Amino acid sequence: MTRIRSAGLPLLGAVTALAIWWAGTVVFGIRPFFLPAPPDIVAAFRREPAYLLREAGSTVAVTVTGFGIAVVTGLLLAMVLTAWRALERATLPVLVALNSVPKVAVAPLLVVWLGFGAQPKIVLVVLICFFPVVVATMAGLTSTPVELSELSRSLSASVWQAYVKIRLPWALPQMFVGLKVGISLAVIGAVVAEINNPTGGLGAVIVLSGTSFDTPLAFAAIALLALLSTALFYLVAGLERLLVPWARAISG
Amino acid sequence: MTRIRSAGLPLLGAVTALAIWWAGTVVFGIRPFFLPAPPDIVAAFRREPAYLLREAGSTVAVTVTGFGIAVVTGLLLAMVLTAWRALERATLPVLVALNSVPKVAVAPLLVVWLGFGAQPKIVLVVLICFFPVVVATMAGLTSTPVELSELSRSLSASVWQAYVKIRLPWALPQMFVGLKVGISLAVIGAVVAEINNPTGGLGAVIVLSGTSFDTPLAFAAIALLALLSTALFYLVAGLERLLVPWARAISG
Amino acid sequence: GDSGDSTENGSDKVTYLTAFGAVGRDAFAWVAQEKGYFRDAGLDVTIQLGAATGENIKVLSAGQAQFANVDLTGAWILAGKGQAPDIRAFAAVHQRTLVSIIALEGAGITAPKNLEGRKLGAATGSVNQLLFPGYAKLAGIDESRVEWVNAPPAQLPALLASGRVDALSTFLIGARGIEKAAGGRKSVVLPYSTFLPGLFGNGLMASTAVAQDDPDLVRRFRDAALKGLRYSLDHPEEAAQILKKAQPTADVAAAVGEITLMAPAVDPSGAIDRTRVADALATLETNGLIPPGLTPESVVDFAVAPTA
Amino acid sequence: MIVVERVSRTFPARSGSVAALHEIDLTVAEGEFVAVIGRSGCGKSTLLRLIAGLLEPTSGTITVTGRAVRAPSREVALMQQQPALLPWRTALGNVLLPVEMARQPRAEGAVRARELLDAVGLAGFHHRHPYELSGGMQQRVALCRALIQRPRVLLMDEPFSALDALTREDMAAQLQALHLARPATTVFVTHSIQEAVLLADRVAVLSPRPGRVREVLTIDIPRPRSLGRSAALPAVAECVAHLHDVLAESGDD
């Protein structure tokens, strides 16, 4: 019963969303050129399955690499910034300011500097999902309850020990907020990079099929992207369940 | 002394960042067309101060309106989803999937549907910053410590009371992670919308001065954007200090 | 609304989309606005900045704008795919396509043949790339030896200037701006029209609904806009200033450059001749860009086109 | 009235499930004061949470004031083992929480809340937040919160554990006075045998793992029992000694 529900409910949600969309295109008589109906998209996918899957694979590679780099560097930066508050006061505003520079404006510079390979795309992914990871991890690292940080201090823990054994595990549930937001942004970042520099990936499919007015193909790519993003999100959520079971146990 | 440091450190950080940038443009002999040095940008700003400030104002208006809508609806959705877990299981995947649809692909559709006014821009801002608010608020709402949720249940609190008096206040520190990430994304969303539909705002300045090869003007707009985004971020952070002083008191 | 709403003083409210942002080639619309040509024609025009061909056509088709300046060649290739069948041109701005190869002097590109083995940048999915095989065949280039690089339009000059690509395929009127971007280096321009003389450049378009419901509105708009176009050609400097006033980001020198460079390709009467349209469609057809069967009537509304 | 019938409760866990309570029977009459004692970990808190409707029994039934317990009820007040104060509310605000939850007038509630806080020795601390209070002070705030609604049924889980000997006597005396004035059906978990004997009508002794009711001792000492003096009575000493023995027998893990 619970098994059925756990698979059934998300399916129900997806089917409902598709139904609303389909009904919308029919009721309002929207042309596939503007917004294709689900069958148009399925048809487009069946026209080019191998191509779409190959490009999806390349998007995943860029996304995951960039996300991985962002998580590691973001985690380290958050640790450094929370360990030295003076440094935080000096650098966080700059970080916030840099983060707000539109990635679309940065993308051309990246291509000029790094060329047309995967590098500028990965850099863009890192830039886009770095910030939520840092903000969430910092919030988590500064939320250690007084009694635990007193425990840590009373045991004369080194800064590193305090982080690894107490502050970081405690921060994990909050950090995962950043990771979940970050993974979604990472996918978006990869697509933005691919739209800008369409040498491959689903972003390239979207922009190229868009300019050739093959809207159903563009939407097939978008649908794949949505699937992919959802899968990555739930992968992260699954990792959370695995790593912080205690968090669910002490909250209710 | 503390007063001086509290203003001095961020200033120091900003000045250092500017110095690195400037030195970079000089040492590597980068032309203003690719990456203007700070003086070029100041010159560009002094060429068109009134215009830039007016467009900044319009970006702020779009950002703040969209962010406000996203916060309110995101908060409500997070409350509904955490109150009925079955609903969460059914709708969260759809939400994740929708969130991953690249906003750059959605922006033209929004113009087609909603025209050239502020509406499509606000909608884009809402779409882009809605997700982090929802994810962070949900995480906060589900982190109520067991003893507090038992307290709430033992007092026969209604669902609404439990949320308003216990779960929501407890969630505030985590919610603010979503708000801080969200406000940064909101600015980006406004700019993406303006780049797509350059009827006004700093995004329009960036894209239009790009087409007339006036990179310093584009960077003046980007600099204003960075300032604006930082100001909004610290406004949110200030609100956090104001609303949840207790969170700092119980952590250390 | 389909054919524009009337304001209190009796003029018709319409929305017009430029071809691409706010640069010299589109200055005439602001000139018509500034000089009162629209007002005199009983029109209250809102000028919106357009994006790529496809986006402009979508906006027209959705009724969010009544008129647009669009690349006719691109639009007709789309028409050949059966997309947006409800859009018609009603005046030509550029009598021949301005698409060109632009390289920087000293890069060793002085003739089409030099492009072999080089990297060529163009706007993502642009018509320029679709036309290139035809151009290459006539110019004697081995098309397979040219490597294309897709990029957003605004990014192209930077790619050329930084040497990431060897040449661009873009509108020749952008040459001045590209030279500015390249730090003053002179450019080499190889127009497609040397080998593909029959194709049109930009033209004014409207949806069939507007053209049928209110042909008079279309004519009034057409004449006012063309009057602005003529004035721009006669007074490039003033036109550029008017543009700058309306859009502070505009660059006066580059705008003057565009207007003077496009002048030879412009007939201020906006003439769009049936036989020339048929020719253009035939060129597209022989190059495999459109399937056979597209008639001039299906892409141009001659009822509201200039009669010159 | 509380009736606990053949109630068992097992906690499932990956590393083997724990049988916290096994076939417990306990009846508390209307207005009666029953103390529960037992070794640490024998299931006292679990029993209270079952009666409060916070946990469901694995088997058996519980009725409170005639109704089977399915969910918590407004008539029952529970004072948890941890203070469980809301960190964003002052002491006064925390005490007022039940008043707000019951949508009763705040003003009246505030008068009573102030009286209660003063009575437990927190006169100067109404407007302090929990993190500014010592452990014992926090516990007293939680006590006030449990008492403010004058509940028909009062469940208290080691309410005085964080208090020093004297404050403890003080609080016990006040609790007794309140109970005599307006008897609530009370289950009082404590670690102090003396306290149990001096406050309760009956004392239930739980034996550990799984928790069972080992014995229920009726305390026949006249009230009011002034804690200072009565403590010396031979009857008290006898009860204490007896309970001590029962507890000692009742199993060392």
Place this chain on the structure above:
Amino acid sequence: MIVVERVSRTFPARSGSVAALHEIDLTVAEGEFVAVIGRSGCGKSTLLRLIAGLLEPTSGTITVTGRAVRAPSREVALMQQQPALLPWRTALGNVLLPVEMARQPRAEGAVRARELLDAVGLAGFHHRHPYELSGGMQQRVALCRALIQRPRVLLMDEPFSALDALTREDMAAQLQALHLARPATTVFVTHSIQEAVLLADRVAVLSPRPGRVREVLTIDIPRPRSLGRSAALPAVAECVAHLHDVLAESGDD
């Protein structure tokens, strides 16, 4: 050896600052066992946190084993008033935390941790997480964590407050045995006067708001004091009665 000299501590706060301790003097000799009693909120926990180096005195100086206290030291173990267990570690893992922090071999530590957990009656619970333990069990885990390092200085803040009477006696006996075998300089905050008298060499009484040392009573009862039997000794009764009186005088807020 611990020397506290004219130490005051004030907590600043928006709603008026609180003077927790005022010019406290206290000396604990090497290997001595001093119990501290006082009314709830009189500053006992604050005193321990000052000695542990977690708080800085507003004025006055503290030296521990000859060095002025600036920061916590590895020689000093503090058992806090709350269990403060890491929710992601099992009981055993929590007890091992100080071993890991001191980078000592885990295997040896684990042997001792298991012995300690068994000794406090948590034999079957080594691999349970804190949320699977009762309040008293959590406190015993915290006790083991404080003892595992065999510290030269041991500070304990109401270590038995969540334990029932019998377990409490048990723990006290074990603590005494440990102390006799290897005397650590100990400050032991408790709420039970009896416990203080039975465990301590000297008992310090704090008076509240601001906390001052009211009296330090030397307990001259021979060790080992078996808690069951000695409790009945007239000398014990006398000390308890005296301390009770001092405490009672020492101020009702």
